[in-house]
Structure formats: structure tokens, C-alpha cells
Amino acid sequence: MRRLGIAVLAFSLSACTTLDPYTGEKGVGNSAKGAGIGAIAGAAIGAATASKNDRDKAILTGAALGAAAGGGIGYYMDKQEKALRDKLAGSGVQVQREGDNLRLIMPGNITFQTDSAQIRGNFYDVLDSVSLVLKEFKDTSILVAGHTDSVGNDNYNQGLSERRAYSVKNYLSSAGIPSGRVQAVGFGERHPVASNSTDAGREQNRRVELELEPLR
Structure with missing residues (x-):
């Protein structure tokens, strides 16, 4: 034994x-x-x-x-990670691996203008690239998390972050990702990744994150 x-x-x-x-x-x-x-x-x-x-x-x-x-x-997520890194190289999107999950961090310079939930023109190409990978890897769930900078009051920013998340969710659905695979949530200004005292910091906080998790 x-x-x-x-x-x-x-x-x-x-x-x-x-x-x-x-x-x-x-x-x-x-x-x-x-x-x-x-x-x-x-x-x-x-x-x-x-x-x-x-x-x-x-x-x-x-x-x-x-x-x-x-x-x-693990192998399934390894392949998906490589596909996303290849597709998003040079786009400004960060691809982070957290165990068997992936996180795509999309900062404000490619996502949304201040006080807006309208997708920027150059963000469409990024979302199209992500959609191509997500259609290939069908056993992955997607959580779209919207975030804002600290300009404005808390309640307003919460609603703005939700509208941003749903803008991305709706675009992914229009690109062929089944809506049942995608959830959207807003976090308002609660989780900054940079200082809100500078324009550059606020731009980083005005972001969308996609959390990709394998369906088990």
C-alpha cells in the first residue's frame, strides 16, 4: 500500500x-x-x-x-488564454489568469468616455476579437463588470456602471454569444484600480472587466 x-x-x-x-x-x-x-x-x-x-x-x-x-x-482554459492573448495583443486589454478563471481588464481609453455608457468606436474591434474567441470556447461563462471613476454621486455612478456593463453584454449578444452565458453587474466607483485625483487614473477606473469561468 x-x-x-x-x-x-x-x-x-x-x-x-x-x-x-x-x-x-x-x-x-x-x-x-x-x-x-x-x-x-x-x-x-x-x-x-x-x-x-x-x-x-x-x-x-x-x-x-x-x-x-x-x-x-486547465488545458481548456490554457488554450482559451492563449487565443485571447493572441487576439488582443497590442489592444491595451490586460489578460490575467486566476486559477482556472480569466479576467480581461479593459480601461477607459478604449471603452467609455466620461459620463457615458456608449461604446467607443475603437472598442468595437476589441469586443469583436473577444467574441470570436468566446464563440470558439463555448463552455465558458462570462460576467461583465462595469466600473466608474469617482466623479458624481454614488447612486448615479452605480447606475452608470450598470449601463456600461449591459452595453457590453448586449453587444456580445449581438455578436453571437448566447445571452444565457453572459451576466452583467455594476460596481459603481467602489473598486478603483488607480487614483481618482488625475485624469489618467480616472480613465483607468472608467473600465469594464470580463470574468471568464469554465462551465463545470
Whole structure:
């Protein structure tokens, strides 16, 4: 049993070794991490649910199934992340990875003018690029979060942030993304990413963020 546990651990760690798609260096990728975690969890379930005589086999089977499930989500998001980075290169949009989730941060210089929920002309190309990727990766849910700078009162900014979020949601829907995959929410001025004391800072805060999460 001890030797089998060591074998499962070795399997998990070997699954965690991969090549970074951007640098080409060997390391630990998100999909590989998921495979390793899934292998350990699957082995634990196998050990807990099998009879004594079948425990060794159940551990190995659970490890293999867990690795496939855990690695699959990570691999799916790895591919989606690469597609978004390729499409949005040079656009000013930040692509951030948070575990198996992705966040697209779109600042005010490409999204909305002050006191406006009307999409800027140069923002359409960005949203079209995002839409192409989202149509390819159909098992992803999208949360559109609208934000404002601190100019104006709280209630007004809350409504403005909601209108901005719905402007983006409606455009994504018009571009072919099913509305059931997209939610919209406004946060007003509550979550600034820069100082509201300068024009440049307010422009960064006047933003939209898209949070992409795999459907499990």
C-alpha cells in the first residue's frame, strides 16, 4: 500500500511537469497542476470507497480518472488564454489568469468616455476579437463588470456602471454569444484600480472587466 501511494504521488508530480507555451521552458502549467490535484483526489476517493481486496486497483483507477478531469479544465482554459492573448495583443486589454478563471481588464481609453455608457468606436474591434474567441470556447461563462471613476454621486455612478456593463453584454449578444452565458453587474466607483485625483487614473477606473469561468 505504501509503495502504491508513492507511485500515485510520482504519477501526480510527473503530470505536473509541462512546457510553458510562451517561454518554451519546462515548468508547472495550470492544466498540469489540475491533473496532479485531480490524481491525488481521485486516488483518495478510490481508497475510501473500495473494498480492501480492490483498494490498490481503485486507487490507480481513481488517480487516472482524477488526472483526466482535473487536467481537462486547465488545458481548456490554457488554450482559451492563449487565443485571447493572441487576439488582443497590442489592444491595451490586460489578460490575467486566476486559477482556472480569466479576467480581461479593459480601461477607459478604449471603452467609455466620461459620463457615458456608449461604446467607443475603437472598442468595437476589441469586443469583436473577444467574441470570436468566446464563440470558439463555448463552455465558458462570462460576467461583465462595469466600473466608474469617482466623479458624481454614488447612486448615479452605480447606475452608470450598470449601463456600461449591459452595453457590453448586449453587444456580445449581438455578436453571437448566447445571452444565457453572459451576466452583467455594476460596481459603481467602489473598486478603483488607480487614483481618482488625475485624469489618467480616472480613465483607468472608467473600465469594464470580463470574468471568464469554465462551465463545470
